[in-house]
Amino acid sequence: MKMIGLSLSLALVLSGCAKLQIIDEIKIVQSLGYDMEGQAIKGFASYPLYKTTHRGSPLLLMKGQSATVQGITASFTAQSQFPIALGQTRTLVLSEDFAKHRISELIHSLLRDPVMGSNTTVVLTNQTSNKILTHSLKQPPYYFSNLIEQNMKEGNTPTTNLNILLNQYFGEGQDIFLPIVNIDPDGLLHMDGAGIFKREKFTLQINRQEAFFLKLLKDKNLTGQLELATGKNEHILMNLLNGKRNISLTNEKAVVSFVLHVQVKEYPATVNLLDNKEMSDLKSRVEDELQRKIVAVIEKFQSRNVDPAGFGELYRGKLKEWNEEDFYRDTYPKLNFIIHTEVIFSQSGVGS
Amino acid sequence: MHCAVKENYKISGFLVFFLIHSTQTGIGMLSFQRQIIEGAGQDSWIAVIIAGLCLHIVLWMMVKILNNPSKDIIDVHRYCFGRFLGNAVSLLLIGYFFIIALTVLLAYINILQVWIFPALKTWELSLALLIILYYLITGGFRVLTGFCFFSVLLSTGLMFSLYFPLQHGQLNYFFPIFNHSFSDLLKSSQSSSVVFLGFESLLLYFPFLKSPQTNIKWAHFALLFSTIKYLALLIVTLLYFSQGHLSRTLWPTLEMMKIIEVPFLERFEYLFIFIWLMIIIPTVCIPLWCCTRLTKRLFALKPKLFLVVVLAFLFIAAQPFNDQTKIYALSRFTSQIGIYFVIAYIPLLFVLYFAIKKMKGKRLAQ
Numbered sequence: 114m115k116m117i118g119l120s121l122s123l124a125l126v127l128s129g130c131a132k133l134q135i136i137d138e139i140k141i142v143q144s145l146g147y148d149m150e151g152q153a154i155k156g157f158a159s160y161p162l163y164k165t166t167h168r169g170s171p172l173l174l175m176k177g178q179s180a181t182v183q184g185i186t187a188s189f190t191a192q193s194q195f196p197i198a199l200g201q202t203r204t205l206v207l208s209e210d211f212a213k214h215r216i217s218e219l220i221h222s223l224l225r226d227p228v229m230g231s232n233t234t235v236v237l238t239n240q241t242s243n244k245i246l247t248h249s250l251k252q253p254p255y256y257f258s259n260l261i262e263q264n265m266k267e268g269n270t271p272t273t274n275l276n277i278l279l280n281q282y283f284g285e286g287q288d289i290f291l292p293i294v295n296i297d298p299d300g301l302l303h304m305d306g307a308g309i310f311k312r313e314k315f316t317l318q319i320n321r322q323e324a325f326f327l328k329l330l331k332d333k334n335l336t337g338q339l340e341l342a343t344g345k346n347e348h349i350l351m352n353l354l355n356g357k358r359n360i361s362l363t364n365e366k367a368v369v370s371f372v373l374h375v376q377v378k379e380y381p382a383t384v385n386l387l388d389n390k391e392m393s394d395l396k397s398r399v400e401d402e403l404q405r406k407i408v409a410v411i412e413k414f415q416s417r418n419v420d421p422a423g424f425g426e427l428y429r430g431k432l433k434e435w436n437e438e439d440f441y442r443d444t445y446p447k448l449n450f451i452i453h454t455e456v457i458f459s460q461s462g463v464g465s
Numbered sequence: 466m467h468c469a470v471k472e473n474y475k476i477s478g479f480l481v482f483f484l485i486h487s488t489q490t491g492i493g494m495l496s497f498q499r500q501i502i503e504g505a506g507q508d509s510w511i512a513v514i515i516a517g518l519c520l521h522i523v524l525w526m527m528v529k530i531l532n533n534p535s536k537d538i539i540d541v542h543r544y545c546f547g548r549f550l551g552n553a554v555s556l557l558l559i560g561y562f563f564i565i566a567l568t569v570l571l572a573y574i575n576i577l578q579v580w581i582f583p584a585l586k587t588w589e590l591s592l593a594l595l596i597i598l599y600y601l602i603t604g605g606f607r608v609l610t611g612f613c614f615f616s617v618l619l620s621t622g623l624m625f626s627l628y629f630p631l632q633h634g635q636l637n638y639f640f641p642i643f644n645h646s647f648s649d650l651l652k653s654s655q656s657s658s659v660v661f662l663g664f665e666s667l668l669l670y671f672p673f674l675k676s677p678q679t680n681i682k683w684a685h686f687a688l689l690f691s692t693i694k695y696l697a698l699l700i701v702t703l704l705y706f707s708q709g710h711l712s713r714t715l716w717p718t719l720e721m722m723k724i725i726e727v728p729f730l731e732r733f734e735y736l737f738i739f740i741w742l743m744i745i746i747p748t749v750c751i752p753l754w755c756c757t758r759l760t761k762r763l764f765a766l767k768p769k770l771f772l773v774v775v776l777a778f779l780f781i782a783a784q785p786f787n788d789q790t791k792i793y794a795l796s797r798f799t800s801q802i803g804i805y806f807v808i809a810y811i812p813l814l815f816v817l818y819f820a821i822k823k824m825k826g827k828r829l830a831q
C-alpha cells in the first residue's frame with residue numbers, strides 16, 4: 114500500500130513535466146503561404162485571434178523570409194509573443210513561382226512532418242500567396258479551407274489532400290495535380306482549374322472545365338456542375354448527381370466509360386424534354402460533346418506526357434511486369450483512349 | 466519436477482489467450498508495414514499469413530516440450546544439458562528478455578518524442594514509465610494477466626479506427642497480386658515474423674496455467690487472432706499508401722490515423738499514441754517478469770529486489786540511445802535475435818528434448 118501511494122504520487126509529480134498549451138497563448142496557424150523573392154522564400158501564415166477585443170478582421174497574418182522551406186517558422190517565432198502551432202493548418206498556398214522551384218523540398222519536408230494533418234490541402238495560385246491570404250483575412254476563420262473543401266465535395270475541383278499528394282509524388286504511374294485559387298478582377302477568391310506537375314516540374318495548367326474532366330477521370334465521387342454547348346448558341350447546364358466510371362485497359366487502348374446521372378438545370382428552350390425523341394436527340398448531342406471534350410483533355414495530357422489521372426498506376430496494377438520509365442516513353446503517348454459516355458437525365462425540375 | 470507453482474498463483478487456462486495476444490501486439494503494429502514491403506511489395510499480406518502459420522508450428526512445439534508434466538524452459542534446459550550447463554543457457558534468456566523490454570521501451574519513447582514531445586528527454590519519459598512498470602510487475606503474474614486483458618480490449622477496439630483510412634484507400638494499390646518471386650515472399654515472411662515475437666514468454670509462464678492440456682487451444686486462437694489483426698492492418702495500409710510513399714513512411718499506422726478528423730478532435734493520432742501506452746505495457750512487463758522469474762528460479766533471489774535491479778539497469782541502458790539511428794540498430798538487432806530464437810532455437814530444443822527423452826526411456830527399459 115505504501116508503495117502504491119509512493120508510485121502514484123511520483124506519477125503525479127512527473128505528469129507536471131507535460132507541456133501545457135492554453136488555446137489563447139499559442140498561435141494556431143490556419144493557412145500557410147509560400148512565395149519566392151529572388152532566391153529567398155517568403156512565407157505567410159494566417160492565424161485567428163481569440164483573446165483580444167480586436168475589432169475588424171478576426172484573422173491576422175505573419176510574414177517571414179528564409180532560405181529553407183521550414184525556416185519560415187523560425188521567422189514567425191521571431192515576431193510572435195506566443196509559440197506557433199502548425200497542427201491545425203488546413204491549407205498551403207503556393208505561388209506558381211515557388212511551385213516551379215521549390216516544390217520537391219516542400220513535399221519532402223511534408224513527408225517527414227508529424228504535425229501536418231493528412232487532410233491538409235495544397236493549392237496553387239497564379240498570383241502571390243500573400244495576396245490570397247491577405248484577401249482571406251477579411252473573411253471568417255476557416256473560410257479559405259472551407260471554400261476548397263466545398264468545391265472538392267460539391268463543385269468542380271478534383272479532390273486532393275496531403276495523402277493523395279504524397280502518394281502521387283512518391284508512387285509510380287501518377288503525377289501531381291494541385292487546384293488553383295485566384296482572385297478575379299472583381300476581387301473575389303475562386304477556384305480556378307488545376308496545375309499539373311511532371312515529378313516536380315510544373316508542366317501544364319488546365320482551366321476550370323478541364324479540371325472538371327480530370328475530376329471525372331480521377332475522383333471517387335463524381336459530382337459537379339457541367340455547362341456544355343450542344344449546338345449553335347445552345348447551352349445546357351447539368352448538375353451531376355452521381356455517376357459511375359469504368360476503365361478497361363488493353364495494351365494499345367484504354368476504354369473509359371461513364372454513366373452519369375444528371376439533373377438538368379437549363380436546356381435550350383426549343384427542346385421539349387418530355388418528348389421522347391427530342392430528349393434522346395439532346396441526350397446524344399450532350400454525350401457526343403462530353404466525349405469530345407474528355408478526349409481533348411486526355412490528348413492534352415498525352416502531348417505533355419503528364420498523367421494526373423493515374424493511368425500508369427492502373428496499368429501497374431494490371432500487368433505483372435510494369436516499368437514506369439518505359440511506360441511513359443513508349444506506351445503512354447501513343448495510347449489510344451476511347452471514351453463512352455452515357456448521360457441519364459434523372460431529373461429535370463418541377464416544371465416542363 | 467522442480468517448479469511446482471502453488472495453486473493460488475495460477476491463472477485460468479483460457480487466459481493464455483490474452484497473455485499471448487497482448488504480448489504479440491505492441492510497438493510493431495505501428496511500424497511493421499515498412500519493413501515487410503521491402504521484399505514482396507503489395508503481395509506482402511501473403512507473407513503475414515505464411516509467418517502466422519509457421520509460428521503455429523513453433524507454438525505447437527513449445528507446448529509439446531513444456532507439457533506433460535507442466536514445466537518451464539529452465540527445467541527443459543536442465544533436462545537436456547544437465548544442471549550446470551542448463552542453468553547457464555537459461556541465464557542467457559535473462560539477457561534476451563531484457564533486450565526485448567529495452568527495445569519496446571525505447572521505441573515507444575522515440576515515438577513520443579518524435580510525434581508529441583520533441584523536447585522531452587529520454588530519462589524523464591523512461592523514469593515515468595519505469596514507475597508504472599514497477600507497480601504492475603510487483604503485483605505479480607495474476608495482475609499482469611489482468612492488465613493483458615485490458616490491453617487486448619483496447620487494441621481490438623482501436624482496430625475500428627481503420628475504417629477511416631480504408632475510405633480513402635485506392636483498390637488499385639493492392640494489385641497486381643502474385644507478381645513477386647517466392648524468395649521475395651520468404652524475405653517478407655521473415656520480417657513479418659518479427660511482429661509476432663513475444664509469445665515465447667510462454668516458455669516461462671506455462672506452469673502458471675491451470676489444466677494446460679485442455680486450454681492450449683486458446684494459445685493457438687490468440688496467435689490466429691494476431692495474424693488476422695496484422696493482416697487487416699496491412700491490407701488497409703496497402704490500400705491507403707502507394708508503394709513509394711509507404712516505403713518512405715516510418716510509422717504507417719500513425720500516418721493513417723492522421724486522416725481521421727472528428728468534430729471535437731482535430732488530430733486523432735495523439736489520442737492513439739497515448740492509448741497505445743496501455744497496449745505496449747504488457748509487451749514490456751511480461752519480458753521483465755520473465756527476467757525476475759528466471760533469476761528467482763536460478764538463484765532463488767527475492768524477485769522484488771531483483772526487479773529493482775533490472776529496472777535500474779533498464780533505466781541506465783536506455784540513456785545512451787539518444788538518436789534514431791541507434792534505436793533502429795537496436796531494434797534490428799533485437800528482431801534478428803528474436804527470429805533466430807523462435808525459428809531456429811525452439812525447433813532445435815524440440816528435437817533435442819525428444820531425442821534425449823527417447824534415449825533415457827530406452828535406458829530405463831533396459
